[in-house]
Amino acid sequence: MKLYRVGEFANLLDVNPRTVRRWMTSGLLSFVRLPGGERRVPHDELHAVLRLHPRTNRSPSSTQGRER
Numbered sequence: 219m220k221l222y223r224v225g226e227f228a229n230l231l232d233v234n235p236r237t238v239r240r241w242m243t244s245g246l247l248s249f250v251r252l253p254g255g256e257r258r259v260p261h262d263e264l265h266a267v268l269r270l271h272p273r274t275n276r277s278p279s280s281t282q283g284r285e286r
Contacts (some may be wrong), residue, residue: 221250221258230264 224242226253228235242257247267249257 220261222261222264224257227259227264229268231265 222230224235227239231238238247238259239257240258242249247259248263249259251257252265
């Protein structure tokens with residue numbers, strides 16, 4: 219089973235590592251704690267997060283200039 223470091227997982231989702239840690243603390247994201255105390259995220263969680271929060275294909279610049 220592939221386990222991601224918090225930073226790796228955050229990069230894959232394009233979110234801040236603090237966001238991933240907050241998801242872990244609140245119980246929204248399952249993780250494995252290694253003997254040294256470091257938390258790792260199982261690969262299956264990546265698929266679960268992407269199903270719940272699919273990424274958009276729009277770049278940040280495509281939303282600039284839109285009227286609100």
